Amino acid sequence: MYLAIKNVKPLKNYLLLLTFENNEKRIFDMSPLLSKGIFRQLKDIDLFNTVKVSFDTISWDNEADLCPEVLYEQSQPYMNS
DSSP, rough: OOOOEEEEEEEEGGEEEEEETTTTTEEEEGGGOOOSSSGGGGGGGHHTTTTTTEEEEEEESOOOEEEEOHHHHTTTEEEOO
16 A cells, blocks of 8 residues: 655654554554664664655655655554543
8 A cells, every 4th residue: 555654753662653645643663674774873863853754755864764655564553542
């Protein structure tokens, strides 16, 4: 499924709160990626917190990015309590 990202918010423990174009909110856990390639740099919490919407996905100041399909498929529904 291809849904563009319209908002992203960094949370504690390397989690991202994502809002997709259909207004669905989902949580994506970045921690499994923090030992791979360019994503290792995101262990620096200040850099991790630079996450922003870029076109229809997200990116960081170090030019790391993820495709929206991966973000959707590997995230969990956000249960707002």
